[in-house]
Amino acid sequence: MSALVIILIILLGLFLLVLEFFVFPGVTFAGIGGFIFTAGGIFLAYQSYGVTYGSIALVSTLFVGVIILVLSFRAKTWNRLMLHSQIGGSVETVQESTIHVGDEGIAITRLNPIGKVMINGQVIEGKCPGNFVDENTQVTVKEVYKTYIIVKPKN
Structure with a gap:
């Protein structure tokens, strides 16, 4: 399998994982698919090119994944996707000095x-x-x- 196809499979997996984190929170098909594509791409690198290039693919995938997360945190991506409403409720309490049994x-x-x-x-x-x-x-x-x-x- 060519190196370009393996790189594209890994990038597709990372893209799906980013979608999972930012667009579809929870465990969805994007997250499962992202994990499968990323792991599959690394496995194909080990299988096609041996331990040396497979390890390079693994380390570079981890490095790129960390870089994507760091950049997303610095870009305040979480704040743009976060709900900014506040709940301003209160509980009504009985003023014990004004209400008594028998009133x-x-x-x-x-x-x-x-x-x-x-x-x-x-x-x-x-x-x-x-x-x-x-x-x-x-x-x-x-x-x-x-x-x-x-x-x-x-x-």
Whole structure:
């Protein structure tokens, strides 16, 4: 087999590996194919030209692979492909000084069995286990937890 064909097979393998790293993350056909082509090219170099040229092919393939990775890191390729969104959420907590057991309020949404309730002017997640409570229904606080309250319909 000619040296040009072996070099092209190895370069095709390296190209597929670069595609695997930057375009198709995970284990895909590009990564598997890149590994097969690169290893196959090195194997063909050993088989066709002997140990000396096969070792040269192996070392030069490793060298070129490292050079490609170093250049891609320096070119900030990862930053161009990275998602730059931020999540700015927070958890609503019950202000324990304003809501106590026995306080009364109103269901803002339907408690099915979870929804929003307004107790003492504070909107918080309310749970009503075992009951469905329609919106605008008067409720009473049974228990107070850090992130939600348990309510029951007012009788």
